[in-house]
Amino acid sequence: MAPLSVDLDDHWAYLRTRGDRNWESAPSYLQLAVPRLLTLLERHGIRCTFFLVGKDAAMDRNRELFARIAASGHEIANHSFEHEPWLHLYRPGDLADDLRRSHDTIAAATSSAPVGFRGPGYSLAPTLVPLLHRMGYLYDASVCPNLLAPVARNLYLRGVHLTPEQMAQRRQLGGSFLNGFGSIRPYFWRFAENARLLEIPVTTFPGLKIPFHPSYIGALGATSLALARTYFSAAVLACRATGVRPSLVIHPPDILGADDDSGIGFLSGMSLSAVRKMELLEFQLRTLSRYYTPVALRNYARELRDTALPVRTHP
Numbered sequence: 001m002a003p004l005s006v007d008l009d010d011h012w013a014y015l016r017t018r019g020d021r022n023w024e025s026a027p028s029y030l031q032l033a034v035p036r037l038l039t040l041l042e043r044h045g046i047r048c049t050f051f052l053v054g055k056d057a058a059m060d061r062n063r064e065l066f067a068r069i070a071a072s073g074h075e076i077a078n079h080s081f082e083h084e085p086w087l088h089l090y091r092p093g094d095l096a097d098d099l100r101r102s103h104d105t106i107a108a109a110t111s112s113a114p115v116g117f118r119g120p121g122y123s124l125a126p127t128l129v130p131l132l133h134r135m136g137y138l139y140d141a142s143v144c145p146n147l148l149a150p151v152a153r154n155l156y157l158r159g160v161h162l163t164p165e166q167m168a169q170r171r172q173l174g175g176s177f178l179n180g181f182g183s184i185r186p187y188f189w190r191f192a193e194n195a196r197l198l199e200i201p202v203t204t205f206p207g208l209k210i211p212f213h214p215s216y217i218g219a220l221g222a223t224s225l226a227l228a229r230t231y232f233s234a235a236v237l238a239c240r241a242t243g244v245r246p247s248l249v250i251h252p253p254d255i256l257g258a259d260d261d262s263g264i265g266f267l268s269g270m271s272l273s274a275v276r277k278m279e280l281l282e283f284q285l286r287t288l289s290r291y292y293t294p295v296a297l298r299n300y301a302r303e304l305r306d307t308a309l310p311v312r313t314h315p
């Protein structure tokens, strides 16, 4: 069993993170990316978790698409309403409002109430875990122990002009530096006497804490497809050798290519064609499925919730 998820970030969300005012017109590639992704997952017999953004769930243009994701048997989870990767800077009341609004909108659009959450940009707010617990959530998946996060952040924001305030908001984009040293295995956050919540971190290379989910494999593939495939295989084998069940995350740009004209050429790995990107993603799903059964995070969480896992104190 290996938990697999999709963070369904739309074009506007990436523009917003880069401080590009064009985000306000809400450009989208979901109508192109989602059917492609559903077909691919279906072909591999995979049912996983889709972390949806509340603002997208509220849009009429996505109604049919989001209903189709749920009807395909995938878990529906919460990825915040506004998709601002500085959730850790929200006031507690504003965070609660965003999550509740997102929860209600996603549940209405898909007829499926989320029990899992992932913060945009792997942001982890101090009041997040108690809040999810109060909302009856089963797990959080906002942590990505990634020692390359500062490098990835600089690449993502290259050529972008931001005010000092905007820079401060994005200082933890991709996860805080401290998170880089956290565990890649599941654990419980303890935040009060007898109150705990399961954390399922995104898995990075055991021992090295370098990511190997498809966005990074695509970025590496733009330099060398052979190197990208070798690195991914090595990471999966390292998980096998160390008894780690990898939790990987797919993003829509992982199946979009230079020839799709989707407006996200600023992302790493977008010099590859759509066919190459899909072949690379297929390779990863095939390799993962050779050693593990990819499942939704909810299924994984249900298996883990009554087991003895390490306990960490929530900051």
Ligand SMILES: [Zn+2]
Pocket: 007, 008, 009, 079, 083, 119, 120, 121
């Ligand atoms: Zn996201």
